[in-house]
Amino acid sequence: MNDGCGKGPASAGETVAATIRSGAKETARTFGTGLMALGIWWLVYQGLDPFAKWVTFSLLTLPPGSHLASAVGFFVFDAPKVLMLLVLVVFAVGVVRSYFTPERARCILAGKRESAGNILAALLGIVTPFCSCSAVPLFIGFVTSGVPLGVTFSFLISAPMVNEIALVLLYGLFGWKIAAIYAGTGLSIAMVSGWVIGRMGMEKHVEAWVYAASGDGNEGEAEIRPTWRERVDYGLDAVRDIVGKVWPYVLAGIAVGAAIHGYVPENFMAGIMGAGAWWSVPLAVLIGIPMYSNAAGIIPVVQALLGKGAALGTVLAFMMSVIGLSLPEMIILRKVLKVRLIAAFAGVVGAGILIVGYLFNALL
Amino acid sequence: MKIAILGTGCAKCRQAVEVVRQAVEQAGVDATIDKVEEIQEIMKFKVMRTPAVAIDGKVMISGRVPTVAEVKSLLVPAEREIV
Numbered sequence: 379m380n381d382g383c384g385k386g387p388a389s390a391g392e393t394v395a396a397t398i399r400s401g402a403k404e405t406a407r408t409f410g411t412g413l414m415a416l417g418i419w420w421l422v423y424q425g426l427d428p429f430a431k432w433v434t435f436s437l438l439t440l441p442p443g444s445h446l447a448s449a450v451g452f453f454v455f456d457a458p459k460v461l462m463l464l465v466l467v468v469f470a471v472g473v474v475r476s477y478f479t480p481e482r483a484r485c486i487l488a489g490k491r492e493s494a495g496n497i498l499a500a501l502l503g504i505v506t507p508f509c510s511c512s513a514v515p516l517f518i519g520f521v522t523s524g525v526p527l528g529v530t531f532s533f534l535i536s537a538p539m540v541n542e543i544a545l546v547l548l549y550g551l552f553g554w555k556i557a558a559i560y561a562g563t564g565l566s567i568a569m570v571s572g573w574v575i576g577r578m579g580m581e582k583h584v585e586a587w588v589y590a591a592s593g594d595g596n597e598g599e600a601e602i603r604p605t606w607r608e609r610v611d612y613g614l615d616a617v618r619d620i621v622g623k624v625w626p627y628v629l630a631g632i633a634v635g636a637a638i639h640g641y642v643p644e645n646f647m648a649g650i651m652g653a654g655a656w657w658s659v660p661l662a663v664l665i666g667i668p669m670y671s672n673a674a675g676i677i678p679v680v681q682a683l684l685g686k687g688a689a690l691g692t693v694l695a696f697m698m699s700v701i702g703l704s705l706p707e708m709i710i711l712r713k714v715l716k717v718r719l720i721a722a723f724a725g726v727v728g729a730g731i732l733i734v735g736y737l738f739n740a741l742l
Numbered sequence: 743m744k745i746a747i748l749g750t751g752c753a754k755c756r757q758a759v760e761v762v763r764q765a766v767e768q769a770g771v772d773a774t775i776d777k778v779e780e781i782q783e784i785m786k787f788k789v790m791r792t793p794a795v796a797i798d799g800k801v802m803i804s805g806r807v808p809t810v811a812e813v814k815s816l817l818v819p820a821e822r823e824i825v
Contacts, residue, residue: 515781515784515785515791587782
Protein backbone atom coordinates (compact mmCIF):
# COMPACT_ATOMS: atom_id res chain seq x y z
CA MET A 379 0.00 0.00 0.00
CA ASN A 380 1.27 3.42 -0.87
CA ASP A 381 1.06 5.65 2.20
CA GLY A 382 2.01 8.74 0.26
CA CYS A 383 5.46 8.45 1.81
CA GLY A 384 7.22 8.72 -1.53
CA LYS A 385 9.10 11.75 -2.63
CA GLY A 386 6.00 13.30 -4.14
CA PRO A 387 4.73 13.43 -7.71
CA ALA A 388 7.02 12.72 -10.63
CA SER A 389 6.78 16.30 -11.73
CA ALA A 390 8.22 17.59 -8.45
CA GLY A 391 11.63 18.18 -10.04
CA GLU A 392 10.11 20.27 -12.78
CA THR A 393 8.08 22.26 -10.31
CA VAL A 394 11.15 23.04 -8.25
CA ALA A 395 13.16 24.05 -11.31
CA ALA A 396 10.37 26.32 -12.47
CA THR A 397 10.14 27.83 -9.03
CA ILE A 398 13.83 28.62 -8.92
CA ARG A 399 13.76 30.27 -12.32
CA SER A 400 10.76 32.49 -11.79
CA GLY A 401 11.10 32.76 -8.04
CA ALA A 402 14.54 34.26 -7.38
CA LYS A 403 13.39 37.84 -7.79
CA GLU A 404 10.19 37.20 -5.92
CA THR A 405 12.06 35.48 -3.10
CA ALA A 406 14.34 38.51 -2.75
CA ARG A 407 11.36 40.82 -2.64
CA THR A 408 9.63 38.61 -0.07
CA PHE A 409 12.69 38.68 2.17
CA GLY A 410 13.14 42.44 1.76
CA THR A 411 9.57 43.15 2.75
CA GLY A 412 9.91 40.74 5.65
CA LEU A 413 13.04 42.44 7.01
CA MET A 414 11.41 45.84 6.77
CA ALA A 415 8.30 44.61 8.57
CA LEU A 416 10.50 43.09 11.28
CA GLY A 417 12.34 46.42 11.73
CA ILE A 418 9.09 48.34 12.16
CA TRP A 419 7.84 45.68 14.56
CA TRP A 420 10.98 46.05 16.68
CA LEU A 421 10.76 49.85 16.83
CA VAL A 422 7.12 49.78 17.89
CA TYR A 423 7.89 47.08 20.45
CA GLN A 424 10.65 49.20 21.99
CA GLY A 425 8.25 52.11 22.29
CA LEU A 426 5.64 50.21 24.28
CA ASP A 427 7.08 50.81 27.74
CA PRO A 428 7.40 54.61 27.44
CA PHE A 429 3.99 54.67 25.76
CA ALA A 430 2.36 52.78 28.66
CA LYS A 431 3.97 55.13 31.21
CA TRP A 432 2.86 58.13 29.21
CA VAL A 433 -0.76 56.90 29.00
CA THR A 434 -0.91 56.00 32.68
CA PHE A 435 0.76 59.00 34.26
CA SER A 436 0.54 61.86 31.72
CA LEU A 437 -2.62 61.17 29.77
CA LEU A 438 -4.77 59.73 32.57
CA THR A 439 -2.74 61.45 35.32
CA LEU A 440 -3.13 58.52 37.69
CA PRO A 441 -1.15 58.90 40.90
CA PRO A 442 1.97 56.66 40.88
CA GLY A 443 1.70 53.76 43.32
CA SER A 444 -2.10 53.64 43.32
CA HIS A 445 -4.04 50.42 42.64
CA LEU A 446 -5.61 51.88 39.53
CA ALA A 447 -2.33 53.14 38.08
CA SER A 448 -0.79 49.73 38.69
CA ALA A 449 -3.67 47.92 36.96
CA VAL A 450 -3.93 50.35 34.05
CA GLY A 451 -0.18 50.40 33.53
CA PHE A 452 -0.11 46.60 33.43
CA PHE A 453 -2.89 46.48 30.86
CA VAL A 454 -1.65 49.26 28.58
CA PHE A 455 1.83 47.73 28.48
CA ASP A 456 0.98 44.04 28.35
CA ALA A 457 -1.95 44.04 25.93
CA PRO A 458 -0.04 45.41 22.92
CA LYS A 459 3.13 43.58 23.95
CA VAL A 460 1.47 40.18 24.08
CA LEU A 461 -0.49 40.79 20.89
CA MET A 462 2.66 41.86 19.05
CA LEU A 463 4.61 38.84 20.26
CA LEU A 464 1.71 36.66 19.24
CA VAL A 465 1.60 38.05 15.69
CA LEU A 466 5.33 37.59 15.22
CA VAL A 467 5.47 34.09 16.57
CA VAL A 468 2.33 32.78 14.95
CA PHE A 469 3.67 34.05 11.65
CA ALA A 470 7.10 32.47 12.13
CA VAL A 471 5.62 29.17 13.23
CA GLY A 472 3.18 29.30 10.33
CA VAL A 473 6.13 29.49 7.94
CA VAL A 474 7.95 26.66 9.75
CA ARG A 475 4.82 24.54 9.66
CA SER A 476 4.57 24.83 5.92
CA TYR A 477 7.45 22.31 5.98
CA PHE A 478 5.52 19.80 8.07
CA THR A 479 2.25 18.01 7.45
CA PRO A 480 0.45 15.33 9.46
CA GLU A 481 1.02 13.04 6.48
CA ARG A 482 4.77 13.52 6.74
CA ALA A 483 4.67 13.02 10.51
CA ARG A 484 2.86 9.74 9.92
CA CYS A 485 5.48 8.61 7.42
CA ILE A 486 8.21 9.30 9.94
CA LEU A 487 6.39 7.55 12.79
CA ALA A 488 4.93 4.52 11.00
CA GLY A 489 6.76 1.38 12.02
CA LYS A 490 8.84 3.19 14.64
CA ARG A 491 9.32 1.27 17.83
CA GLU A 492 8.04 2.59 21.11
CA SER A 493 10.30 4.82 23.24
CA ALA A 494 12.17 6.24 20.23
CA GLY A 495 8.78 6.66 18.58
CA ASN A 496 7.36 8.39 21.66
CA ILE A 497 10.21 10.90 21.72
CA LEU A 498 9.92 11.63 18.01
CA ALA A 499 6.13 11.90 18.18
CA ALA A 500 6.23 14.41 21.03
CA LEU A 501 8.73 16.55 19.09
CA LEU A 502 6.75 16.35 15.86
CA GLY A 503 3.66 17.36 17.82
CA ILE A 504 5.18 20.82 18.31
CA VAL A 505 5.86 21.64 14.66
CA THR A 506 3.06 19.83 12.89
CA PRO A 507 0.00 21.92 12.17
CA PHE A 508 -2.82 20.51 14.21
CA CYS A 509 -6.25 21.66 15.21
CA SER A 510 -8.36 19.75 17.68
CA CYS A 511 -11.15 19.47 15.09
CA SER A 512 -8.80 17.26 13.06
CA ALA A 513 -7.89 15.11 16.07
CA VAL A 514 -10.09 12.20 14.96
CA PRO A 515 -8.98 11.90 11.32
CA LEU A 516 -5.40 12.31 12.49
CA PHE A 517 -5.77 9.62 15.13
CA ILE A 518 -7.25 7.18 12.62
CA GLY A 519 -4.68 8.06 9.98
CA PHE A 520 -1.91 7.30 12.48
CA VAL A 521 -3.12 4.03 13.99
CA THR A 522 -4.29 2.48 10.73
CA SER A 523 -0.94 3.01 9.08
CA GLY A 524 1.01 1.26 11.79
CA VAL A 525 1.90 4.02 14.24
CA PRO A 526 1.65 2.36 17.69
CA LEU A 527 -1.20 3.58 19.90
CA GLY A 528 1.11 4.95 22.59
CA VAL A 529 3.19 6.84 20.02
CA THR A 530 0.01 8.35 18.58
CA PHE A 531 -0.89 9.53 22.06
CA SER A 532 2.49 11.15 22.55
CA PHE A 533 1.72 13.20 19.46
CA LEU A 534 -1.83 14.03 20.57
CA ILE A 535 -0.64 15.13 24.01
CA SER A 536 2.27 17.29 22.94
CA ALA A 537 0.51 18.99 20.00
CA PRO A 538 -1.83 21.18 22.08
CA MET A 539 0.25 21.36 25.28
CA VAL A 540 3.65 22.39 23.97
CA ASN A 541 2.61 24.95 21.42
CA GLU A 542 4.32 28.00 20.04
CA ILE A 543 1.84 30.41 21.58
CA ALA A 544 2.49 29.08 25.08
CA LEU A 545 6.24 29.10 24.63
CA VAL A 546 6.49 32.59 23.24
CA LEU A 547 4.19 34.12 25.77
CA LEU A 548 6.12 32.44 28.56
CA TYR A 549 9.35 33.71 27.06
CA GLY A 550 7.98 37.23 26.61
CA LEU A 551 6.50 37.50 30.08
CA PHE A 552 8.82 35.40 32.27
CA GLY A 553 12.02 34.90 30.33
CA TRP A 554 13.63 31.93 28.67
CA LYS A 555 14.12 29.83 31.81
CA ILE A 556 10.44 29.34 32.52
CA ALA A 557 9.72 28.84 28.82
CA ALA A 558 12.41 26.13 28.71
CA ILE A 559 11.09 24.47 31.88
CA TYR A 560 7.62 24.43 30.41
CA ALA A 561 8.78 22.99 27.08
CA GLY A 562 10.96 20.38 28.78
CA THR A 563 8.36 19.17 31.24
CA GLY A 564 5.55 19.32 28.68
CA LEU A 565 7.55 17.19 26.26
CA SER A 566 8.47 14.75 29.02
CA ILE A 567 4.83 14.34 29.98
CA ALA A 568 3.89 13.69 26.34
CA MET A 569 6.69 11.14 25.88
CA VAL A 570 6.19 9.28 29.14
CA SER A 571 2.38 9.35 29.12
CA GLY A 572 2.31 8.02 25.55
CA TRP A 573 4.77 5.29 26.51
CA VAL A 574 2.70 4.33 29.58
CA ILE A 575 -0.52 4.21 27.54
CA GLY A 576 1.30 2.01 25.03
CA ARG A 577 2.41 -0.36 27.84
CA MET A 578 -1.16 -0.62 29.10
CA GLY A 579 -2.19 -2.50 25.95
CA MET A 580 -5.36 -0.54 25.42
CA GLU A 581 -5.74 -1.33 21.69
CA LYS A 582 -9.00 -3.15 22.33
CA HIS A 583 -10.48 0.05 23.72
CA VAL A 584 -10.25 1.75 20.37
CA GLU A 585 -13.62 1.59 18.58
CA ALA A 586 -13.57 -1.42 16.26
CA TRP A 587 -14.49 0.45 13.11
CA VAL A 588 -11.28 2.47 13.28
CA TYR A 589 -9.07 -0.45 12.31
CA ALA A 590 -11.61 -1.42 9.63
CA ALA A 591 -11.30 2.06 8.15
CA SER A 592 -8.09 1.19 6.33
CA GLY A 593 -9.86 0.07 3.18
CA ASP A 594 -9.27 1.23 -0.34
CA GLY A 595 -8.83 4.85 -0.93
CA ASN A 596 -6.43 7.34 -2.31
CA GLU A 597 -3.45 8.92 -0.65
CA GLY A 598 -4.80 12.41 -0.32
CA GLU A 599 -3.55 15.62 -1.76
CA ALA A 600 -0.40 15.34 -3.81
CA GLU A 601 2.43 17.18 -2.11
CA ILE A 602 3.78 20.11 -4.03
CA ARG A 603 6.75 22.01 -2.72
CA PRO A 604 5.50 25.50 -1.84
CA THR A 605 7.41 28.61 -2.90
CA TRP A 606 8.66 31.16 -0.38
CA ARG A 607 5.81 33.43 -1.35
CA GLU A 608 3.36 30.63 -0.52
CA ARG A 609 5.07 29.90 2.79
CA VAL A 610 4.71 33.56 3.72
CA ASP A 611 1.05 33.42 2.75
CA TYR A 612 0.73 30.36 4.95
CA GLY A 613 2.20 32.32 7.85
CA LEU A 614 -0.07 35.30 7.21
CA ASP A 615 -3.07 32.99 7.03
CA ALA A 616 -2.06 31.54 10.40
CA VAL A 617 -1.88 35.06 11.87
CA ARG A 618 -5.29 36.00 10.51
CA ASP A 619 -6.74 32.73 11.65
CA ILE A 620 -5.19 32.34 15.12
CA VAL A 621 -4.69 35.93 16.25
CA GLY A 622 -8.08 36.84 14.79
CA LYS A 623 -9.62 34.15 16.95
CA VAL A 624 -7.70 34.50 20.21
CA TRP A 625 -7.28 38.25 20.65
CA PRO A 626 -10.47 38.74 22.71
CA TYR A 627 -9.30 35.98 25.08
CA VAL A 628 -5.88 37.54 25.32
CA LEU A 629 -7.35 40.92 26.19
CA ALA A 630 -9.75 39.36 28.70
CA GLY A 631 -6.87 37.39 30.21
CA ILE A 632 -4.70 40.48 30.48
CA ALA A 633 -7.58 42.43 32.00
CA VAL A 634 -8.00 39.75 34.69
CA GLY A 635 -4.24 39.75 35.12
CA ALA A 636 -4.24 43.54 35.43
CA ALA A 637 -6.96 43.45 38.09
CA ILE A 638 -5.03 40.85 40.08
CA HIS A 639 -1.83 42.83 39.55
CA GLY A 640 -3.34 46.08 40.76
CA TYR A 641 -5.75 45.06 43.49
CA VAL A 642 -4.80 41.70 44.97
CA PRO A 643 -2.30 42.27 47.77
CA GLU A 644 1.24 40.98 47.46
CA ASN A 645 1.62 37.36 48.63
CA PHE A 646 -2.14 36.91 48.80
CA MET A 647 -1.80 33.84 46.59
CA ALA A 648 0.95 32.39 48.72
CA GLY A 649 -1.64 30.96 51.13
CA ILE A 650 -3.87 29.44 48.43
CA MET A 651 -1.47 28.55 45.66
CA GLY A 652 1.85 28.66 47.46
CA ALA A 653 4.26 25.78 47.74
CA GLY A 654 3.22 25.16 51.34
CA ALA A 655 -0.31 24.04 50.52
CA TRP A 656 0.01 20.41 49.36
CA TRP A 657 -3.53 20.26 48.03
CA SER A 658 -3.02 23.24 45.76
CA VAL A 659 -1.51 21.19 42.90
CA PRO A 660 -4.33 18.62 42.54
CA LEU A 661 -6.86 21.41 43.00
CA ALA A 662 -5.22 23.44 40.23
CA VAL A 663 -5.38 20.40 37.90
CA LEU A 664 -9.02 19.67 38.74
CA ILE A 665 -10.00 23.28 38.10
CA GLY A 666 -7.90 23.37 34.96
CA ILE A 667 -9.30 20.34 33.08
CA PRO A 668 -12.87 21.54 32.46
CA MET A 669 -11.61 25.06 31.77
CA TYR A 670 -11.07 25.42 28.11
CA SER A 671 -8.77 28.16 27.08
CA ASN A 672 -5.85 28.48 24.78
CA ALA A 673 -2.42 29.40 26.00
CA ALA A 674 -2.86 32.99 24.90
CA GLY A 675 -5.76 33.59 27.25
CA ILE A 676 -4.41 31.78 30.28
CA ILE A 677 -0.84 33.06 30.43
CA PRO A 678 -1.57 36.67 31.47
CA VAL A 679 -3.57 35.24 34.38
CA VAL A 680 -0.66 32.97 35.19
CA GLN A 681 1.69 35.93 35.19
CA ALA A 682 -0.44 37.80 37.69
CA LEU A 683 -0.79 34.71 39.94
CA LEU A 684 2.98 34.18 39.99
CA GLY A 685 3.54 37.83 40.79
CA LYS A 686 1.35 37.50 43.85
CA GLY A 687 3.20 34.61 45.40
CA ALA A 688 1.64 31.53 43.81
CA ALA A 689 4.17 28.71 43.52
CA LEU A 690 5.63 28.00 40.10
CA GLY A 691 4.81 24.27 40.20
CA THR A 692 1.17 24.91 41.03
CA VAL A 693 0.86 27.50 38.30
CA LEU A 694 2.56 25.26 35.71
CA ALA A 695 0.20 22.42 36.63
CA PHE A 696 -2.77 24.73 36.29
CA MET A 697 -1.65 25.97 32.90
CA MET A 698 -0.85 22.52 31.54
CA SER A 699 -4.19 21.09 32.57
CA VAL A 700 -6.06 24.02 31.06
CA ILE A 701 -4.45 23.82 27.64
CA GLY A 702 -3.28 20.20 27.53
CA LEU A 703 -6.28 18.33 28.88
CA SER A 704 -9.45 19.73 27.46
CA LEU A 705 -12.93 18.36 27.83
CA PRO A 706 -14.01 19.27 24.27
CA GLU A 707 -11.10 17.31 22.82
CA MET A 708 -12.01 14.27 24.92
CA ILE A 709 -15.60 14.47 23.70
CA ILE A 710 -14.38 14.59 20.10
CA LEU A 711 -12.08 11.60 20.74
CA ARG A 712 -15.02 9.64 22.16
CA LYS A 713 -15.94 8.90 18.53
CA VAL A 714 -12.88 6.69 18.19
CA LEU A 715 -11.98 5.74 21.77
CA LYS A 716 -13.95 3.87 24.37
CA VAL A 717 -14.50 5.55 27.71
CA ARG A 718 -11.86 3.47 29.48
CA LEU A 719 -9.13 4.59 27.12
CA ILE A 720 -10.16 8.23 27.44
CA ALA A 721 -10.12 7.84 31.21
CA ALA A 722 -6.67 6.25 31.03
CA PHE A 723 -5.48 9.11 28.82
CA ALA A 724 -6.79 11.78 31.20
CA GLY A 725 -5.51 9.84 34.23
CA VAL A 726 -1.98 9.31 32.94
CA VAL A 727 -1.56 12.85 31.66
CA GLY A 728 -3.14 14.28 34.81
CA ALA A 729 -0.72 12.25 36.95
CA GLY A 730 2.19 13.54 34.87
CA ILE A 731 1.07 17.11 35.42
CA LEU A 732 0.73 16.49 39.18
CA ILE A 733 4.28 15.17 39.33
CA VAL A 734 5.59 18.22 37.48
CA GLY A 735 3.67 20.50 39.83
CA TYR A 736 5.02 18.87 42.98
CA LEU A 737 8.52 18.61 41.55
CA PHE A 738 8.79 22.33 40.91
CA ASN A 739 7.20 23.28 44.19
CA ALA A 740 9.78 21.10 45.93
CA LEU A 741 12.75 22.34 43.91
CA LEU A 742 12.13 26.07 43.91
CA MET B 743 -18.72 15.87 -11.79
CA LYS B 744 -19.16 15.00 -8.13
CA ILE B 745 -17.61 17.19 -5.49
CA ALA B 746 -17.48 16.03 -1.88
CA ILE B 747 -16.63 18.35 0.99
CA LEU B 748 -15.35 16.44 3.98
CA GLY B 749 -15.62 17.87 7.45
CA THR B 750 -17.40 17.21 10.71
CA GLY B 751 -19.14 20.56 10.72
CA CYS B 752 -16.61 23.03 12.07
CA ALA B 753 -16.64 26.66 10.94
CA LYS B 754 -13.93 26.08 8.36
CA CYS B 755 -15.88 23.22 6.80
CA ARG B 756 -18.86 25.50 6.26
CA GLN B 757 -16.57 28.09 4.69
CA ALA B 758 -15.21 25.43 2.35
CA VAL B 759 -18.73 24.52 1.22
CA GLU B 760 -19.45 28.16 0.47
CA VAL B 761 -16.22 28.56 -1.53
CA VAL B 762 -16.90 25.46 -3.59
CA ARG B 763 -20.44 26.58 -4.27
CA GLN B 764 -19.21 29.92 -5.56
CA ALA B 765 -16.52 28.31 -7.66
CA VAL B 766 -18.98 25.91 -9.30
CA GLU B 767 -21.30 28.80 -10.06
CA GLN B 768 -18.55 30.97 -11.54
CA ALA B 769 -17.02 28.16 -13.54
CA GLY B 770 -20.43 27.23 -14.86
CA VAL B 771 -19.72 23.52 -14.72
CA ASP B 772 -22.25 20.81 -14.04
CA ALA B 773 -21.42 19.44 -10.61
CA THR B 774 -23.15 18.05 -7.57
CA ILE B 775 -21.89 19.17 -4.18
CA ASP B 776 -22.01 16.68 -1.35
CA LYS B 777 -21.32 17.48 2.28
CA VAL B 778 -19.80 14.49 4.04
CA GLU B 779 -20.07 15.00 7.78
CA GLU B 780 -20.04 11.47 9.17
CA ILE B 781 -16.54 10.67 10.39
CA GLN B 782 -16.70 7.07 9.19
CA GLU B 783 -17.57 8.27 5.69
CA ILE B 784 -14.85 10.92 5.82
CA MET B 785 -12.25 8.31 6.71
CA LYS B 786 -13.05 6.36 3.55
CA PHE B 787 -11.25 9.18 1.73
CA LYS B 788 -8.19 8.64 3.94
CA VAL B 789 -7.72 12.29 4.76
CA MET B 790 -5.97 13.32 7.97
CA ARG B 791 -7.03 16.92 7.97
CA THR B 792 -10.38 18.53 7.50
CA PRO B 793 -11.90 20.37 5.74
CA ALA B 794 -11.06 18.50 2.56
CA VAL B 795 -12.39 18.72 -0.96
CA ALA B 796 -12.63 15.63 -3.18
CA ILE B 797 -13.54 15.77 -6.84
CA ASP B 798 -14.86 12.55 -8.35
CA GLY B 799 -13.58 10.65 -5.34
CA LYS B 800 -10.06 12.06 -5.47
CA VAL B 801 -8.91 14.31 -2.62
CA MET B 802 -7.58 17.56 -4.08
CA ILE B 803 -7.35 19.77 -1.00
CA SER B 804 -7.11 18.94 2.67
CA GLY B 805 -6.64 20.76 5.94
CA ARG B 806 -7.58 24.23 4.77
CA VAL B 807 -10.26 26.35 3.18
CA PRO B 808 -9.36 26.77 -0.49
CA THR B 809 -9.85 29.97 -2.46
CA VAL B 810 -12.53 30.28 -5.09
CA ALA B 811 -9.89 30.68 -7.83
CA GLU B 812 -8.14 27.52 -6.66
CA VAL B 813 -11.29 25.43 -6.79
CA LYS B 814 -12.17 26.87 -10.20
CA SER B 815 -8.80 25.82 -11.53
CA LEU B 816 -9.49 22.31 -10.29
CA LEU B 817 -12.91 22.28 -11.91
CA VAL B 818 -11.70 23.58 -15.26
CA PRO B 819 -8.26 22.03 -15.78
CA ALA B 820 -7.56 24.25 -18.81
CA GLU B 821 -7.56 27.30 -16.55
CA ARG B 822 -4.70 25.84 -14.55
CA GLU B 823 -2.08 27.32 -16.86
CA ILE B 824 -3.53 30.80 -16.51
CA VAL B 825 -3.96 30.86 -12.75
